[in-house]
Amino acid sequence: MLSVSKLNIYYGESHVVHDAGFELGEAESLALVGRNGMGKSTLLKALIGMIPARRGTILFDGADLKDLPSFRRVAAGLAFVPQGRMIFPQLTVEENILTGLETGRYRSIPSFIYEFFPVLRDMKNRRGGNLSGGQQQMLAIARALASRPKLLILDEPTEGIQPSIIKDIARSLNELKKELNLAILVSEQVLSFALEVADRLMVIDRGRIVREAHKDSLNIDEVRSYLTV
Amino acid sequence: MSFDIAVTQLFNGVSLFTILLLMALGLAIVFGLMGVINMAHGELMALGAYTTYLTAKFFEEHMPSLMNVYLFFAIALAFGVTFVFGYVLERGFIRWFYNRPLDTLLATWGLSLVLQQTYRSVFGAQEVSVPLATWLSGAWTVSEGIQLPLNRIFIIGLTALVAAGVYLILHKTRLGLRARAVTQNRAMSSAVGIDTNRVDALTFALGSGLAGIAGSVFTMIGSTNPGTGQLYIVDSFIVVVFGGVASLIGTVFSGFAIAQAQTTLEYLMSGSMAKVSILLLVIVVLYFRPNGLFAPKMRS
Numbered sequence: 147m148l149s150v151s152k153l154n155i156y157y158g159e160s161h162v163v164h165d166a167g168f169e170l171g172e173a174e175s176l177a178l179v180g181r182n183g184m185g186k187s188t189l190l191k192a193l194i195g196m197i198p199a200r201r202g203t204i205l206f207d208g209a210d211l212k213d214l215p216s217f218r219r220v221a222a223g224l225a226f227v228p229q230g231r232m233i234f235p236q237l238t239v240e241e242n243i244l245t246g247l248e249t250g251r252y253r254s255i256p257s258f259i260y261e262f263f264p265v266l267r268d269m270k271n272r273r274g275g276n277l278s279g280g281q282q283q284m285l286a287i288a289r290a291l292a293s294r295p296k297l298l299i300l301d302e303p304t305e306g307i308q309p310s311i312i313k314d315i316a317r318s319l320n321e322l323k324k325e326l327n328l329a330i331l332v333s334e335q336v337l338s339f340a341l342e343v344a345d346r347l348m349v350i351d352r353g354r355i356v357r358e359a360h361k362d363s364l365n366i367d368e369v370r371s372y373l374t375v
Numbered sequence: 376m377s378f379d380i381a382v383t384q385l386f387n388g389v390s391l392f393t394i395l396l397l398m399a400l401g402l403a404i405v406f407g408l409m410g411v412i413n414m415a416h417g418e419l420m421a422l423g424a425y426t427t428y429l430t431a432k433f434f435e436e437h438m439p440s441l442m443n444v445y446l447f448f449a450i451a452l453a454f455g456v457t458f459v460f461g462y463v464l465e466r467g468f469i470r471w472f473y474n475r476p477l478d479t480l481l482a483t484w485g486l487s488l489v490l491q492q493t494y495r496s497v498f499g500a501q502e503v504s505v506p507l508a509t510w511l512s513g514a515w516t517v518s519e520g521i522q523l524p525l526n527r528i529f530i531i532g533l534t535a536l537v538a539a540g541v542y543l544i545l546h547k548t549r550l551g552l553r554a555r556a557v558t559q560n561r562a563m564s565s566a567v568g569i570d571t572n573r574v575d576a577l578t579f580a581l582g583s584g585l586a587g588i589a590g591s592v593f594t595m596i597g598s599t600n601p602g603t604g605q606l607y608i609v610d611s612f613i614v615v616v617f618g619g620v621a622s623l624i625g626t627v628f629s630g631f632a633i634a635q636a637q638t639t640l641e642y643l644m645s646g647s648m649a650k651v652s653i654l655l656l657v658i659v660v661l662y663f664r665p666n667g668l669f670a671p672k673m674r675s
């Protein structure tokens with residue numbers, strides 16, 4: 147479904163991601179782990195089109211998305227939950243979710259969204275900006291799901307969220323994966339969360355993908371060594 | 376006696392308010408929501424005014440019996456013409472200057488000169504005016520001392536309608552939702568699937584169409600010449616900036632405050648002194664509240 151190869155991403159002249167490549171099939175899940183500043187967000191943003199990739203290909207269902215604007219990639223079946231959530235602060239919770247309907251694959255907000263995140267229904271008419279960090283994270287996930295994606299990309303969904311909510315989010319993601327036949331690509335620094343939601347792990351170090359394997363065949367201690375300073 | 380004066384003053388204030396608001400609404404969208412400094416916005420109003428002039432001519436010649444209602448056709452047509460013009464303008468011109476405010480300023484200023492010259496070649500340098508429908512001339516005599524011009528009352532009603540329409544479009548339609556999302560975070564809007572290019576074009580077209588309506592309505596209170604737009608544009612910018620960019624409510628309150636202050640001051644001193652006082656007031660307020668009266672409170 148998704149096949150990334152030799153992707154190179156720059157900020158001006160500084161070369162941040164080097165020859166990144168990986169595959170992700172339908173309903174598979176993959177975690178991208180690495181320390182601060184290793185290039186996780188850069189790679190994920192380039193996949194959704196928020197920053198350009200200079201060289202390489204992003205094949206999705208056979209089409210190269212590399213030079214398309216973000217909204218066309220969403221139309222193709224990608225959805226993105228960015229680091230820091232980036233919900234629309236002045237829009238209400240409901241309006242935030244409604245913005246996700248642009249693809250037209252759902253005509254109105256599907257009921258499973260409020261079933262998974264009942265707190266969003268209770269806060270439907272509040273401004274997004276007035277929600278707590280954890281609630282904003284759920285809202286950002288809900289907004290992404292409203293486009294009915296095939297692949298959900300999440301950038302550090304656990305950042306700044308208390309452990310009990312992290313567990314909730316992991317559980318929700320696992321159920322959503324099954325229920326919607328959703329593929330997931332998630333970047334993480336919390337290894338336990340990555341292992342809980344993903345089948346496969348890949349490690350990014352200074353902009354290069356240095357390990358990639360199924361979590362059962364992976365040397366966890368080695369992965370951990372990449373995550374500690 | 377003093378009661379009559381108070382009522383008349385209030386009415387003048389409200390009347391000026393609606394005129395300012397009508398001028399500022401389009402700009403509140405183009406400049407306020409989209410952040411585009413369109414120096415040719417006044418010329419879009421002039422386009423609406425000339426469209427109205429042509430419509431009046433057409434009715435005069437071909438359907439004189441309908442002269443009493445031509446204004447409604449003219450307003451709709453002025454909206455349509457400036458909307459389409461705005462759409463084409465955004466796609467073919469404005470969008471190449473996004474994120475370059477200084478270039479936008481220069482380019483649209485150049486555009487405004489081109490448009491003025493075009494109007495001069497097509498319509499001549501002298502003023503043109505349209506006949507006022509009979510049911511709009513005259514005044515409503517409330518009491519002996521209070522006479523309220525009918526065309527002003529009409530403008531007040533129409534502005535209320537247009538403002539309500541803009542509110543509904545922004546808050547109850549998908550285009551409005553998209554436009555508000557794009558205003559808050561363009562990159563993220565695209566990443567949730569919103570076709571930001573189309574939203575830009577439609578939003579700009581809507582703002583332009585509103586300028587067209589304003590220009591059309593102003594033919595009822597003044598004549599039109601190629602430089603008419605320049606008269607409107609300064610006041611429009613003052614209202615929008617004073618109210619706080621990206622705040623429609625701010626635009627409404629700012630228009631109201633400026634109009635009431637101006638009519639009151641005009642009663643007490645000469646017109647130009649009143650204008651100077653208003654400008655000083657605006658400058659002082661903007662010094663202390665650089666984002667305008669109603670800057671949106673964002674939680675970053």
Ligand SMILES: Nc1ncnc2c1ncn2[C@@H]1O[C@H](COP(=O)(O)OP(=O)(O)OP(=O)(O)O)[C@@H](O)[C@H]1O
Nearest residue numbers: 157160162180181182183184185186187188189229
């Ligand atoms: N806008 C930018 N301009 C220039 N350099 C940038 C920019 N954004 C990120 N970088 C640099 O690119 C590198 C990778 O950053 P990135 O945000 O992708 O890291 P990350 O793995 O997501 O880190 P974190 O876990 O802290 O979110 C860093 O060295 C960072 O300083």
Ligand SMILES: [Mg+2]
Nearest residue numbers: 186187229302
């Ligand atoms: Mg990051």
